[in-house]
Amino acid sequence: MDVSHDPPSLRARDVLWRFGPMVYGPTVLFALGEGAVIPLIPVIAARLGADVATAALVASALVVGQLAGNLPAGWAVARLGERLTMAIAGTVALAGVVVMALAPHLGVFAISVLLIGFCAAAFGLARHSFMTTRVPLTFRARALSLLGGTFRFGMFIGPFVAAALLAVFEDEHAAIWFFGVCLIATVLLVLLGPDPEKQFAAPQPSGSPPGATEQNGTLSEDTGEAITGSLPVVRREGVFRTMWRFRGVLGRLGVAAASLSAVRSARQVVLPLWGVSIGLDAQTIALVVGVSGAIDFALFYASGQVMDRFGRLWAALPAMILMGGGFIALSFTHDLGQSAMWFAMFAAVLGVGNGLSSGILLTLGADAAPKTDPAPFLGSWRTLTDAGGATAPLLVSAIAAASTLAVATGVMGAVGLLGALAFYRWVPRNTD
Template identity: 80%
Template sequence: MSARPEPAGAGDVLRRFGPMIYGPTVLFALGEGAVIPLIPVIAAQLGADVATAALVAAALVVGQLCGNIPAGWAVARFGERVTMAAAGTISLAGLAGMLLAPSLGVFAASVFLIGFCAAAFGLARHSFMATRVPLSFRARALSLLGGSFRLGMFVGPFIAAALLALFDDEHATIWFFAACLVATVLLVLLGPDPETQLAAEAAGNGSSADAEDTGEAVTGAIPTQERVGVFRTMWRHRVVLSRLGLAAASLSAVRSARQVVLPLWGVSIGLDAQTIALVVGISGAIDFALFYASGQVMDRFGRLWAALPAMILMGAGFLALAFTHDTTQAAMWFALFSAVLGVANGLSSGILLTLGADAAPPADPAPFLGSWRTLTDAGGAVAPLVVSGVAAVSSLAIATGVMGVVGFVGAAAFIRWVPRFVPRR
């Protein structure tokens, strides 16, 4: 009996396909991260008041939320590479609209279009990783994907600050995003296509689509089983989406709440802008530093070992912070719990991508992932509205406590549903 060939190791796969898997993500996120902080500023220049500028900035999230399901259809129909190239090209049209917008409405529509394309871009790479990366290091690979995005969003604002200092024009960041998009599209179109390479290797090795599922990388095209479409996929997988998907949405909600609560908390306790930026920046740096550790934990010990500590830490951090607003050392507690929330968010890096890949049907993951990402993005979009609404009728401390409760409820949901839908293998 002949010995079975050993699968390629994690390092080998990531070295070979890293430029095509992670490079486009970093470029897209760098440009997006540079533009996002200045969207309200440009909107104000076009005549928006504070509330309207906030709505224009929210158009990016709304576009991403609306784009997930069509992106699932596009990836299933045309493939990851074509979808990514199309998303990058259409995003250039959105940037042109931002640059030349004669009115606030055109500018907001352009921001929405970029968010829509960002959803297609992200889902295409997520779908590729879900089907081609071996299960044994899927979490590490997807944590690196999440870390690539975080790197771009972390560094992007610093690039924007440098561009503003150099050109004294907010539109310089839009030109920078355009350059990143051109490089991204060229890399996707002219670089080695991982799908083609893997298919060629599969043909050379004589692999079959009917081979036993061993958890190793899918070396070739996704098996062409029946493709049932986006909405039938949503209905077919309604059980996992309504249970594990809602648990994932709760994690997305507390993550999003962190980005809103921390700056508002600093303002409410009387800190200056520089101190708030420093504290939030340190929290973000801690978050970014832990992204690969999350993947290691998930691959070695299971998905729950990353999701559960992250949710408990975020829930406890928000609840504890809620009781410190009127203390004499409020600034110290703010810095401490900002760091705690950064650790919690870092520990959950890649968990939403990984759970979505685990739960997706292997033969045709894109429609499912479109629904999955719609749920998680909806959680992230609703959280700031909840914080704003509760703070308006009561106080910021109570709103922060509410998000802490959401964290603990989400932790309970992960305990209940992860073992059922993502068993250890």
């Protein structure tokens, strides 16, 4: 894709700043509220009578809802537009939050969690689709890495907000109502802010004359003459037809992306379990995991810089090698004398790898999506990546139960290295 048609004054910083009111701001608010509630879902479920296993199942309903919501979200964005889909998703999520806060028993609470996950999928896909069609290719990766970074910021700060609210109100429901306030602000920002679909038109290919329009992949110049015959329209393909049409890229690059999502998700499960397994106290584990998360967050924009300047592979490959190699190396340190030191060191390595991967899944999905109607494709893409993330904790749990946590950690490392090979094989060397 040639971006030489962009005006000279169109700088990355200016455009990214203008995206704030309709993309980055709502993302921070949504993630901040969600991050405040997520750690308390098992706690509230237990208060409603769930045992440990059932509480974990209720917490997983958020991921299940997100998985189930991606394909319908692709359909909704293609027909309603990004802005309206975000507003509807935020409003329905607000209804789910109210039900969650007032839930009289566990079943109603679980359904509300499922609904919020469904809405989170629609909200996320609408942002992804908007950025795919509106951001010039020259700084697409930076824009999407920043999108991923704003989400990480909200999820990182959210638990601290929840802890402060618990200290003041001594009631877990305070965090739920805080999520509701965040959703109200999100919907207002989306509806009352600048209309992204009017302010940012999708960029036209270079060499197109003024007034040209794209029709089924070809450009037609508006000559001002009367049109005879039927009016040409852009054909929109459904979600499943799009999935079949792009089955090749989804089956290759999409599976590689799912492996990255799996390794990321495994990191969140393995590190706390590893700390418990080697006998560390909760405070030390939280400190190590927190430092790893801080390193991860600090690198999110660097990932976008690398992808825009040198290519997508230069971020994807080091990220997967670091995380895969880090998991494998960690798996051999469980019974060593300095196991706590090795744990802290490889947690930092995993944080670096995860930070370098910020925005990769969003960027690769945007690169592979059709330019005129990306939402149905992105629904399939995000379903694959979310499935990878949802499967990893189950895989770690099953292998650890059948063998040891060290074996499970090594297996996830192997998944990371195989994913690195898949990225090397299938990531395009250019995005034209």
